[in-house]
Amino acid sequence: MVLKNAWAMKGHAFVREDVAIGEDGLIAEAAGGETIDCAGCLVMPALVNCHGHTAMTLVRGLGTGLPLQRWLNEAIFPVEAKMTPGDIACGMTWGALEMLAGGTATVADMYDFPEAGAAALSQAGMSGNLCRVGLDFGGGNPPGRLEECVKFVAAPQPANIVADFCLHSEYLTTPGFCRALAEANQKFRRPVHVHVSETALEHAECIERHGKTPMRYLCDLGVFDYGGYAAHCVYVTDEDLALMREKGVTLVHNPTSNLKLGSGVAPVAKALAMGVNVALGTDGCASNDNLDMFEEMHLASLLAKGMAKDPTVLTAWEVIDMATVNGAKALGYADRGAIAPGMRADLAVVDLKKFHLDPVLDLANLIVHSMHASDVAMTIAGGQVVYDRGRFPQLDVDAARAGFEASVKRLFAR
């Protein structure tokens, strides 16, 4: 396949070059087969969403405006308790449709019933890093959870799905559980997905309990011996950031969710200046309330500038890297997040013929500050067209909608 007549993002530049995709699904120097006219379009790497609870599409916007603990206890948890693997599959498929239509081809997902989620995500043509959520409320409760985490990582996965370890957080696990998970990971050497220092309370209580910050605590227990991706990091200290760089832990910035829940703003500019890898995530769409990675780019740029009171903070390219190549690096992929021969052909084709994208004085700036998910015309994953101007060649959208709406109806039945 060859994408013709587009502006292609190559490194930190835009060039008028065809993008060729070989039969192996990788970007090639040249290729035969179908030619797709991309005149008036931008071809950029597909986006990487580094922190999601994708099936929360089922509870989109639920409990908005409640204080955090009431939001969880009164709105979210009671509905989540009713969710079956079938619901998770429907919610995951629905989220995959939204993400693919918005140029996102990879997601790091943390939610219950990951087997069901993995199957649905794979079927939609997306890539994902999934996990069984590591939890220990104390005394080995829920029972057998560590074994389930290990079993999931060791199990064969469907196409384009990678199994990672996950610790929900310091506050929903015990030191013994963390240590055991770290030990189990010595065999698999996977990056670990964790919520870290999302709220001031969580950060302070960890220091009270353990005499150290969540990041220091997790590192000391070996959790990040093979790297990891730490969602939120709103309250990480300078020392935490130094540790993250040393251990290869990515700061996954979730600007929308952190604002909506009243948590705060992660120190992204400082993290980048200290050499920490910074990626972006949407979080679940009860606290967002969509899965639009362009919105996360936009917000990441604006917040960094607004908080520093300095418009020179965070360049457009730094933000684009966060949503593409840094995200790929966070999840352990050396083969995506950029357009170059040999890289996996995960691409977003963006229609520039829009009122709000004209004139093109600075295309990197347009991507970060003007573009919307809805400007994506086509998404290609592993060389396959998975989204094409409203159509999903590999998915029955009507069936997905019927399944999703039936799940929603059942979950909210009185």
Add this chain to the structure above:
Amino acid sequence: MVLKNAWAMKGHAFVREDVAIGEDGLIAEAAGGETIDCAGCLVMPALVNCHGHTAMTLVRGLGTGLPLQRWLNEAIFPVEAKMTPGDIACGMTWGALEMLAGGTATVADMYDFPEAGAAALSQAGMSGNLCRVGLDFGGGNPPGRLEECVKFVAAPQPANIVADFCLHSEYLTTPGFCRALAEANQKFRRPVHVHVSETALEHAECIERHGKTPMRYLCDLGVFDYGGYAAHCVYVTDEDLALMREKGVTLVHNPTSNLKLGSGVAPVAKALAMGVNVALGTDGCASNDNLDMFEEMHLASLLAKGMAKDPTVLTAWEVIDMATVNGAKALGYADRGAIAPGMRADLAVVDLKKFHLDPVLDLANLIVHSMHASDVAMTIAGGQVVYDRGRFPQLDVDAARAGFEASVKRLFAR
């Protein structure tokens, strides 16, 4: 005309009621004529953009990342100096296309050559409050400006255009000019459009120069004797807010622009609590970089919650009011911003059949946190369909594009 089968926003509720539009362009109890099926759609009041420099579409994103003074002096001003009335018309039309396609039907605009802007805006079917920008660098320079301001306010305007007075700001005018403008306005009694306390520097320098805040200074000179709409207000004090309530001055929040330029965040929640009218604006799209009022709603909600570290701050309805009825009130319109018999039929029809708008658990929340300008299917202004799923019945988009692109080319020619 009758809009059938939609969810209609009536006050702070959504009801399954037809929306009838009479031949006078007002919402009616019942009406004949064309029936439009709006199944699966929301009908809401069209949005009111209370602060724009719309023709800055011509310089979209120009100079992003430069510090404020260099951004103005090196990027924006040199290009603006080349703009002709023809350029302003092209830039205004282009901005009107973007706004109409995103459900915005009224804009308060502050820019050069307002006659050209007014004609273009009116022709596109939008409403606008325009002005000749009040400036006085000292010694009556630029000469004759006050007379130009008065002449513009006194002149007949094209359909749906209202002429207001405008002071650029405290720092680009003199006390004498402010006083003279206030006096001239005693005849017209119009609200006055002003930039107020956008940056910390501007706020502090005013106090140094005059011993009072910009808001106190402007009020003391009589500028707001007939109300006004004050853009930005990032640094207004509690005393300023009390004055604004007393004088009927609207705080026009421009969250995107204030973040992107590193200015800060206006105290919106406090202003609302003190009874100040708060509306929303996009500002010019060199500091935004689009004219998407849904994005401003989204950001207003998120920032208020994130800055207060409290997810209960600013309800979705408070934010929707800011973008609709509060904006109408700011500009002196009692007849728009809500759906009720006798109100002007300025409506946005939003397609809810989108992945990111399903399920509809809380429609007000979806509007603020999930919706994009691109979800707008149809915009009606004064009872006329001005935008309908990609088409503009009253405008030749190809001609608009040709004119706009020719202006851009000329302005950036070396």
